[in-house]
Structure formats: structure tokens, C-alpha cells
Amino acid sequence: MWRQPKTVWSVAFACVVAFMGIGLVDPILKPIADELGASPSQVSLLFTSYMAVMGVAMLVTGFVSSRIGAKRTLLLGLAIIIVGAGLAGMSDTVGAIVGFRAVWGLGNALFIATALATIVSAARGSVAQAIILYEAALGLGIAAGPLVGGALGGISWRGPFFGVSALMAVALVATWVTLPAANERPHPTPISAPLKALRHRGLLTVGLTALLYNFGFFTLLAFTPFPLDMSAHGTGLVFFGWGLLLALASVVVAPWVQRHVGTFTGMVVALLGFAAILAVMAVFTEDKRVLVVGVVLAGGFLGVNNTLITETVMKVSPVERGVASAAYSFVRFSGGAVAPWLAGTLGERSVHIPFWVGAGAVVLAVAVLSTGHSFVRTIDAEPGHGAEPLDSETEAEAVTVGSA
Structure with a gap:
């Protein structure tokens, strides 16, 4: 599995850097607010603009890549990230940084929507082994983001921002040199396909579940650094622990949970566990020890839920899986876009309220998921308990969009 061509490693490296962008700004939220005189709600817009644009862009990534090809889509996404991250680092106002984070989100959507399908097509060995490589890159990126952000943010x-721009420039050159152009273009995908897919009740239910769950996810990610009130390096280490446990749970724990208790039950337990952690953090917000332990432990529940809900998206509806995943990502990222701003605004009134709201939203996500339990339970009745290897580039691309 590890004896792969240069193309696989160059794209995998770019995946690591792309997923670093999710948690990279965590350690520098408070320093940005202090230096630029911004409020928590204003700084939280760094997440809001990034997630909002990424969510909307997911509706058109299939339309774009099916017309210009995978290599050009990857290079275009990388180029946009380089520009967005670099200009954000050169900005002197929060508004400008927020705007360039939106540009960054557009590039990220174009890149990650194509990356796994590229790895699958170029990798040696089985598709399942290629998926493991991708999951390893994803987990490493999520875990490394806060650590790198803390180290560079301490300076x-x-x-x-400049670090990501430089690393993505290296990834762009490596991808351009090592990735061959496809011999033929994929079948063009209609731009309206993802929205039409939301007519399926099972897919819409899972999407709304993820939207509500993302309120808790991004409350943890975007607001916790403020009551935590640590240095950039310290905050980076805390969220590095969170990302590390999230990656471990995604790759190792989630498949075990799925085999032994089922997809629906596993998601319910993971969501309720996450909600309980947010509730404890709401009660003991002034205790930094509770916040640190809560952040790290939350990574385990989030990792399990992320993997199970991605599997559900791929199998819950009869529509083409790449289209279903794009539709799902569009719905759930709207929650990721609103949650950081809402948490920051509520946190200016009381540091306890955002965690209570996040916990309530996650509990509500369980209630919404329960209305579609018949759709989700059918996954466990399939051969391989929903864990069989993917067998096509289309399904690999679906995982990419669903995991982003």
C-alpha cells in the first residue's frame, strides 16, 4: 500500500495541507481579535465565510470537474487557495481576512471534491487501500492544522496564512508535474442535480441532522479558544489532541462501532456523547481544565459520527452518490457557516450560552435523525454491514465530498 507513484504522494500531501485549513485559524482567533481590535463574533466570521462559500461551491464542483477534468480542477483549486491564504496574511482588517478566507473556501471545495478520485485512479493496490491513504492524509491534516497554526501563530x-500559501505552492508544482491529464473527460453533470437530490427524504433528513450537529461542532471549534484564553501555541496543542483523537476514531473506532452496534445506534450514541460534553463545558466554562479535556474527548465522538454519517450519505438514497454527497455537503455546511457567528455573538453576552445552544442543537439533530431511522437502518442490512470497499471512482469521489 505504501509503494505508490509520485502522483499519489503529491496529491496526498496537498490533501494534508487542505484539511489543515479547517483548524489552522483556531490558535490565532484570539490574537487576531486582540491585535485588530475585533470582537469574538467578528473574528468567528473567518469560519463563517470559509464554510459558507465551500458549501455553495459544492453544488458546482461536479459541474466544473466533469467539464475541465480532474487535473485542471485540482490545479485551479490549489491556485485559488494560494491566493486566498496569501492575501489573508497580508490584510490589516478583519473584514479583509474574512473575505479572503471565503476565496480560500472556494479553492478548497474545488480541490477536495476531486482529490480522492484522483488518488484512487492513480494508486497501486485495491481501492480500499487507496481510501486508507486518503483517510490518513485527512486525519493528519485535521490534527496538524491547530499545531502548525499554534507554532506559526506564536510568531x-x-x-x-503565509505558511499555507507556501505549502500549497509546493503542492501545486508537485501535482502539475506528477499528475498526467486524463485521456477522456468524465460525463458532464447537470448543475441542478444536487438540489434535485434533496427531494429524497432520507438524504434530506441526514443533511438536516448534519446541519444541526455542525452547530455543536463549530461552536467547539470557533468559540472555545476565547474562554480557553491560552497562547496560540497552547491552543494549538489542545486542538492537536482533538484532531488526533478525531482521526483515530474515524479510521479505527468507527468501523468497530458500525459492525457491533449498527450505523443508526452508533450515530445516536456519538451525538449524545458530544452533546453531553458540550453541556459539561457550558456548566464549567470558567475551568480551563474542563475545557481542555472536553475539547480532546469531543474529538472521539466527532470522529465516529463523521465516518458513520458519511457512509450513510453514500447509501441512504437511490441518486448518484457523488451528487448525493454534494447535496448533503451544501446543507450541512450552512450549519457550519452560521454556528461560528452565532456562538461568537452569544458569547459576548455570556460565555456559557454558546455551549448550551450547541448542546441543544446536537440533541435536536438526534431527534431529526430518528425521524429517518428506517432509511438509515437499511444500511446495516447490506452485505458487509455497510463497510465493503468502494468499487469505482464515482463512489470514491462521493466519500471525498462527504468527508470534507
């Missing part, structure tokens, strides 16, 4: 809050 200057601009450091993480």
Missing part, C-alpha cells in the same frame, strides 16, 4: 498571526 505572528499572519504566519499560518
